Amino acid sequence: MASxxxxxxxxxxxxxxxxxxxxxNPCGHLLKLFxxxxxxxxxxxxxxxxxxxxxxxxxxxxxxIDRARTLCETARDKFGVDMGRMHExxxxxxxxxxxxxxxxxxxxxxxxxxxxxxxxxLVVYLHPETGNVMADHTEHAMxxxxxxxxxxSIF
Numbered sequence: 001m002a003s004x005x006x007x008x009x010x011x012x013x014x015x016x017x018x019x020x021x022x023x024x025n026p027c028g029h030l031l032k033l034f035x036x037x038x039x040x041x042x043x044x045x046x047x048x049x050x051x052x053x054x055x056x057x058x059x060x061x062x063x064x065i066d067r068a069r070t071l072c073e074t075a076r077d078k079f080g081v082d083m084g085r086m087h088e089x090x091x092x093x094x095x096x097x098x099x100x101x102x103x104x105x106x107x108x109x110x111x112x113x114x115x116x117x118x119x120x121x122l123v124v125y126l127h128p129e130t131g132n133v134m135a136d137h138t139e140h141a142m143x144x145x146x147x148x149x150x151x152x153s154i155f
Contacts, residue, residue: 055102056081065088124143
């Protein structure tokens with residue numbers, strides 16, 4: 001059986017005992033990294049659902065509709081996203097006026113950071129389309145600005 005220092009020289013070694021994770025550095029010195037419950041190590045990671053597309057809903061009211069229209073039209077022109085109608089009443093599960101921007105996963109890395117930096121105080125509600133309507137609008141959703149309550153009773 002090899003000694004601990006010989007094993008350590010062959011590369012980092014992780015030791016798990018109880019609720020602690022220790023690592024031996026290449027010199028054989030024991031390093032305490034952080035507490036980590038064993039149950040966390042055994043947690044099952046669920047496979048990622050296939051994301052077909054994304055919807056970004058821009059929320060606004062009578063006072064902010066012009067800013068929202070400018071944001072949506074600029075996103076459409078800059079990224080080629082599909083821009084929906086500028087609704088002047090709550091539609092679907094949305095609690096206020098909104099406009100939907102629809103785009104594929106390949107545009108996510110460009111559109112989402114751009115919206116984050118250019119939303120001009122407007123609330124943006126973003127969710128994927130995986131085929132699980134309830135989860136997409138709740139568990140999988142992201143908010144920029146104030147989080148609002150959706151009417152999920154329609155799903």
